Amino acid sequence: MASITLQGVRKTFGAVEVIPGVDLAIEDKSFVVFVGPSGCGKSTLLRLIAGLEDVTAGQIRIDGVDVVQVPPAKRGLSMVFQSYALYPHMSVRGNIAFALKMAGMNKAEIDRRVTAAAATLNLTPYLDRKPRDLSGGQRQRVAIGRAIVREPKGFLFDEPLSNLDAALRVQMRLEIATLQKSLGTTAIYVTHDQVEAMTMADKIVVLNAGRIEQYGSPLELYERPANLFVAGFIGSPKMNFVTGAPAAALGAATIGVRPEHVAVRPGADGPRGSWSGRVTVAEHLGSDTFLFADTELGTVTVRAAGEIGLKPGDSVRLIPDSARIHRFDQAGRAIRG
Amino acid sequence: MATRQTQILGRSVTAPSVLLLLAWSLAPLAATIYFSFTYYNLLNPASGQFVGIDNYSYFLTDPAFLASLKNTLVLVGSVLVITVVLGTLVAVLMNQPVIGLNIVRLMVIAPFFVMPTVSALVWKNLLMHPVSGLFAWIANSLGLHPIDWFANAPMLAVILIVAWQWLPFATLILLTALQSLDGEQLEAAEMDGAGPFSTFFYITLAHLARPITVVILIETIFLLSVFAEIFVTTGGGPGLATTNIAFLIYSQALIQYDVGGASAGGIVAVILANIVATFLVRLVGKNLEA
Numbered sequence: 001m002a003s004i005t006l007q008g009v010r011k012t013f014g015a016v017e018v019i020p021g022v023d024l025a026i027e028d029k030s031f032v033v034f035v036g037p038s039g040c041g042k043s044t045l046l047r048l049i050a051g052l053e054d055v056t057a058g059q060i061r062i063d064g065v066d067v068v069q070v071p072p073a074k075r076g077l078s079m080v081f082q083s084y085a086l087y088p089h090m091s092v093r094g095n096i097a098f099a100l101k102m103a104g105m106n107k108a109e110i111d112r113r114v115t116a117a118a119a120t121l122n123l124t125p126y127l128d129r130k131p132r133d134l135s136g137g138q139r140q141r142v143a144i145g146r147a148i149v150r151e152p153k154g155f156l157f158d159e160p161l162s163n164l165d166a167a168l169r170v171q172m173r174l175e176i177a178t179l180q181k182s183l184g185t186t187a188i189y190v191t192h193d194q195v196e197a198m199t200m201a202d203k204i205v206v207l208n209a210g211r212i213e214q215y216g217s218p219l220e221l222y223e224r225p226a227n228l229f230v231a232g233f234i235g236s237p238k239m240n241f242v243t244g245a246p247a248a249a250l251g252a253a254t255i256g257v258r259p260e261h262v263a264v265r266p267g268a269d270g271p272r273g274s275w276s277g278r279v280t281v282a283e284h285l286g287s288d289t290f291l292f293a294d295t296e297l298g299t300v301t302v303r304a305a306g307e308i309g310l311k312p313g314d315s316v317r318l319i320p321d322s323a324r325i326h327r328f329d330q331a332g333r334a335i336r337g
Numbered sequence: 338m339a340t341r342q343t344q345i346l347g348r349s350v351t352a353p354s355v356l357l358l359l360a361w362s363l364a365p366l367a368a369t370i371y372f373s374f375t376y377y378n379l380l381n382p383a384s385g386q387f388v389g390i391d392n393y394s395y396f397l398t399d400p401a402f403l404a405s406l407k408n409t410l411v412l413v414g415s416v417l418v419i420t421v422v423l424g425t426l427v428a429v430l431m432n433q434p435v436i437g438l439n440i441v442r443l444m445v446i447a448p449f450f451v452m453p454t455v456s457a458l459v460w461k462n463l464l465m466h467p468v469s470g471l472f473a474w475i476a477n478s479l480g481l482h483p484i485d486w487f488a489n490a491p492m493l494a495v496i497l498i499v500a501w502q503w504l505p506f507a508t509l510i511l512l513t514a515l516q517s518l519d520g521e522q523l524e525a526a527e528m529d530g531a532g533p534f535s536t537f538f539y540i541t542l543a544h545l546a547r548p549i550t551v552v553i554l555i556e557t558i559f560l561l562s563v564f565a566e567i568f569v570t571t572g573g574g575p576g577l578a579t580t581n582i583a584f585l586i587y588s589q590a591l592i593q594y595d596v597g598g599a600s601a602g603g604i605v606a607v608i609l610a611n612i613v614a615t616f617l618v619r620l621v622g623k624n625l626e627a
Binding site: 050052071072073074077078079081082083085086087088089090098099102103146150 | 521522524525526527528529530531532535540543544546
């Protein structure tokens with residue numbers, strides 16, 4: 001239950017500048033996701049907030065108090081690690097209770113809290129097991145239990161679901177989001193998976209090379225990307241970018257249109273502003289079909305709902321939805337209005 | 338190696354070497370058992386007759402036996418404690434990022450490559466010698482009376498030498514184990530509010546439980562048969578102060594020329610080693626499971 005504010009936070013490792021300067025305000029009780037390609041500094045930023053790395057310059061304020069000089073345990077944040085980092089020789093109970101024991105809490109209170117956390121996470125039957133006797137999902141729950149039992153001001157998640165299989169990931173995603181809402185604790189969540197980012201976040205921070213490219217709600221990012229990077233990073237399959245004459249006609253250096261906003265029609269003829277192409281690959285997912293078509297503008301991806309009867313080699317006409325074309329200037333910034 | 342054919346092939350090809358190895362180790366054991374039941378003295382040409390368990394009762398009732406048994410246990414136990422405790426601390430230190438770590442590492446490992454006889458001689462003549470040794474010089478320059486190690490504290494001197502030799506082994510094993518400790522675990526402990534001492538006891542030491550078991554098992558095997566260090570420095574004395582079982586058997590065979598008695602002692606030592614090993618495996622072996 002805290003607001004977290006970053007002001008001019010910089011981090012360098014030797015001569016390498018990983019975070020050139022970040023300003024960010026995270027509101028109380030919100031779920032913020034840091035997303036970006038690998039090496040973009042999102043984990044480093046999280047570790048700076050946690051206190052596992054020292055900032056080179058700048059302030060990190062939790063509830064208005066600068067915590068740059070405060071050791072990690074005293075910041076009131078708890079962290080869930082990518083590898084879970086469970087203590088292998090301690091039982092589940094020991095793992096969850098460790099932080100409380102270190103804080104010198106009395107036994108009865110520790111017991112009460114551990115029991116409550118275990119009940120929340122459906123871990124009660126496993127309390128006396130060792131981590132190695134648990135499945136991946138259960139270990140993940142123990143790691144979360146270890147985080148919530150301290151009743152922290154904020155949770156920090158460092159790619160916590162990347163070691164789980166796809167089905168479990170969807171389930172844990174839901175559980176984490178539900179838990180965060182019911183506890184009302186501020187959470188920062190690092191991931192490279194944009195589906196996790198879009199589904200869990202109240203607000204998303206898109207990072208690239210240590211810089212914040214855009215900070216906004218998932219739909220804001222999808223509908224109004226601030227620049228080429230965000231436009232290309234958010235959305236799957238990736239947005240189609242077109243340069244040259246079609247872009248110049250709209251007064252932009254680059255235009256982008258999402259695959260789901262391109263209509264496809266078999267045959268070689270189509271209305272003005274449409275592109276002719278030839279299907280190279282068709283991916284049939286059942287609910288959707290992804291078409292990759294060669295056009296004079298390069299490869300264009302199309303996402304069509306349901307099943308359409310097009311095969312590689314077919315001639316198609318691609319009609320972008322003119323209302324949903326994103327325009328970008330020479331520097332890659334979005335042109336509004 | 339899954340099919341029956343490859344299994345049969347594998348077994349038939351390895352069989353000769355296994356049989357040779359078996360013969361190689363069983364023949365001396367059989368000979369020792371045989372000699373242990375005969376009167377066999379190198380100075381007496383009329384030896385070779387069967388004497389039953391005389392050699393055993395003689396060896397076991399010898400007051401030197403109990404003394405040397407006690408010495409063996411003291412030596413093994415002390416060296417184990419010193420090497421494990423110091424080895425853990427040195428390994429923790431060496432696991433820190435320090436400048437010149439490679440050189441430090443080499444220096445720490447070096448004693449292990451020195452032959453026992455050589456290191457014992459170095460300790461005896463260069464370090465612990467009451468007149469010309471380094472320790473005596475230090476004591477003198479501090480205005481203290483130098484200690485005559487091998488006369489006044491012979492067992493302690495032997496323990497120090499042997500511990501010095503085995504410290505690198507313990508350090509090396511524990512250091513490699515420390516390097517496999519997951520960094521995120523340490524960070525998790527840091528987030529959980531564990532200080533350096535709590536982290537050491539709850540995380541590091543717990544992580545080292547298994548390698549420490551390995552160190553104890555392996556060192557025990559070798560420490561039960563320490564010989565060269567005693568032979569070179571004290572010769573088992575003064576009196577019986579530094580005679581362990583291995584040295585007692587040696588003196589039986591090659592000082593008193595009593596091969597029969599020494600053989601009996603050898604068999605007793607084998608049985609004792611097995612008892613110790615059984616206890617040890619029971620005591621610490623559960624650490625090695627799973």
